[in-house]
Amino acid sequence: MEEIALYIHIPFCKQKCFYCDFPSFCSMENLMDSYIEVLDKEIENIKNNKIKTIFIGGGTPTYLNSKALKRLGESIGKLDLKYCEEFTIEGNPGTFTEEKLKIIKNMGVNRLSIGLQASQDELLKKIGRIHNYKDFINSYNMARDIGFNNINIDVIFGLPRQTNKMWKETLEKLIKLAPEHLSCYSLILEEGTAFYKMYSDKDLPDEDSIIEMYETAKKMLKENSYYQYEISNFSKKGYQCKHNMVYWNLENYIGIGSSSHSYYKGKRYKNEPNVKKYIEKMKKCNNAIVENLQNTLNDNMEEFVFLGLRKIRGIYIKEFEERFQKDIYSVYGEVIKKHKENNLLIESEGRLYLSSRGIEISNYVLSDFII
Ligand code: SF4
Structure with a gap:
């Protein structure tokens, strides 16, 4: 039995954020039920592994309707989870309800990762988020009340016309909330995103301002007992993300769902990225792998160093x-x-x-x- 980290991709979002180049889509709600049905088959296919961590990411997993979430929970429930140390789901404010959080908790999820990005409503609007800061606070408090005691919050710096003062304000508010983990990403203007057409370099903070924001985060978080363990990731003692450490340590992981990637026994796999085709392939052949490559020794050495040096x-x-x-x-x-x-x-x-x-x-x- 191989020890693995399991990633489950949920490609649905309510609206596409302007900066996002992840494989996530809006207006595909009609595919949710059949997607969850075929995920069940893919989960069945990997059940003979020793699962160390699970991460349900996306997209917006909490955008799944309650029925689909329950169904997904039933599929995961068929796996042997006795070795599973960490089970994370990603979610966005505005897609949480108490009912959904309870379903998630019953599935065995013990870590929640919430996408906030910034605490200023005008900035959230500018980047195409579906929620405001108050929605985030409501979701966060609801999650705490239901008993989630390991929460990550994602934030971004380097947003259009974001100043270091605004960034500090976001961090101050979050430090007061005291989540166990914070991921602080620097914005990357990706070709093909709405952002790429809307903004040019002159609308974005320059390199010195980005470095200043990064330094601000490192200083403020350190002063408040957040320990930096990766370029973009900070946690309270004992709350490093075990799942992501598997990637940075170049250990085995299996990704299921459309667009997902796997690294397993030195081979890299990629699943069909088109959601509709993914469902069809799974229904027809019980397999949706479109790429299957044996890593060479050089590939493995490169990846070990490249990923490993991301760790502090x-x-x-x-x-x-x-x-x-x-x-x-x-x-x-x-x-x-x-x-x-x-x-x-x-x-x-x-x-x-x-x-x-x-x-x-x-x-x-x-x-x-x-x-
Ligand atoms: S919610 Fe996340 S995955 Fe969905 S569009 Fe926004 S950034 Fe992308």
């Missing part, structure tokens, strides 16, 4: 050697030397990790590890 503790040099039967310096000697000399990478106590400056320009540093 970095990677263990010995672990690299044990996994790949190679000395890390024989593969990356030059790159490591260069970034250590430029104070972007630090080696200490058998670990390699990014310095503060290295984190700020992590895209540049990490891309150097592509073989």
Whole structure:
């Protein structure tokens, strides 16, 4: 039995946020029931694994109607969850009801991840969110009342005309609420999104302002006992996201649902991204995999370093050697030397990790590890 993290993709959203390039869709509510039906088949297919964590993401899983959520809970209930340490569902304010939260709790979910993004209503409107700050507070309080004691909140900095003062205000409000976990992402203007057409670089905070916002988050969160364990992720002690750690540690995970990805025994799989086609394929062939690639040794080494250096503790040099039967310096000697000399990478106590400056320009540093 392989130990895995299980990701379940729910592609439905009430409205598409302007900045979003995730595989999520609005106006597809008519497909919800059949989607959940075929997910049941895919869940059945992976039941012989030792499930360590579950993450239901999207899209907006809490946008599923109560009947569909219950049905999904029944499918998951058929899995052996005795090894499951963490079970997360993502949701958005405005799609929660008390009834849905109770269904979710009964499914065994013990971690909630709520997308807020900012505390200013005008900013939320500007980025196409369906909720205001008050909706978020109502959802958060409802979740606490129902007994969720491990909550993550997603926020974004670098939004159009967002100032450091506004960002501070968002963080201050959240620190007062004291969620167990905060994910602070920097906005990326992705081609193909509504944002890309609406805004240009001049509407967005410049690089120095982005760095200032990031530094603000690091300082404020540290002062309030949030420990940074990944470039964008902060948690109270003992509340790191176990599921995401599986990705950054390059361990086995299986993704089910449309567009989902898997990494399993050194192979990468991808499911059909088109929701309708995904349902058809599952109904017809009980399989929706459209890509199936064997990772080469180089792929595995790259991914181990690329993902591993996202963690603040970095990677263990010995672990690299044990996994790949190679000395890390024989593969990356030059790159490591260069970034250590430029104070972007630090080696200490058998670990390699990014310095503060290295984190700020992590895209540049990490891309150097592509073989
Ligand atoms: S709710 Fe999340 S997945 Fe849906 S459109 Fe907005 S950002 Fe994308």
